[in-house]
Amino acid sequence: MKIAIGCDHGGVDLKRLIVPLLGELGHEINDQGCNSNESVDYPDFARLVCTLVEKGGCDRGILICGTGIGMSMAANRSSAIRAALCHELFTAKMSREHNDANVLCLGGRVIGPGLAIEIVRTWLATEFAGGRHLKRINMF
Ligand code: RB5
Numbered sequence: 001m002k003i004a005i006g007c008d009h010g011g012v013d014l015k016r017l018i019v020p021l022l023g024e025l026g027h028e029i030n031d032q033g034c035n036s037n038e039s040v041d042y043p044d045f046a047r048l049v050c051t052l053v054e055k056g057g058c059d060r061g062i063l064i065c066g067t068g069i070g071m072s073m074a075a076n077r078s079s080a081i082r083a084a085l086c087h088e089l090f091t092a093k094m095s096r097e098h099n100d101a102n103v104l105c106l107g108g109r110v111i112g113p114g115l116a117i118e119i120v121r122t123w124l125a126t127e128f129a130g131g132r133h134l135k136r137i138n139m140f
Contacts, residue, residue: 006045010066014108046074068107096126
């Protein structure tokens with residue numbers, strides 16, 4: 001898959017772990033930054049990644065800030081984006097199976113690297129179930 005990824009200064013350390021994982025899993029990565037711990041504004045990076053998912057040919061997006069909350073709020077302003085903030089495996093799986101989430105948001109200050117890696121693996125590997133869930137996501 002083509003995956004766009006972006007973060008702010010609160011998520012840059014976790015992004016540095018996730019990018020190589022995406023490569024190992026065979027995905028094409030479009031990294032929109034940021035790339036340092038210097039303070040930046042998360043909505044800028046949410047917009048860059050969501051634009052790539054909406055009309056830039058990327059299949060999915062991953063956004064990381066300190067809590068994941070700001071990124072998920074900003075991402076869900078775009079009508080074509082279904083962003084899910086996930087900090088454990090069940091919601092990571094269900095956000096794909098029931099909600100066809102196309103953007104995963106993570107909080108770099110909330111979860112450790114081991115859990116974050118498992119969440120990303122699960123989220124990328126889980127298919128949308130369709131059926132009644134398709135009707136529901138088409139209602140918003
Ligand atoms: C930045 O300090 C922090 O507010 C941001 O990373 C994020 O947690 C916002 O939701």
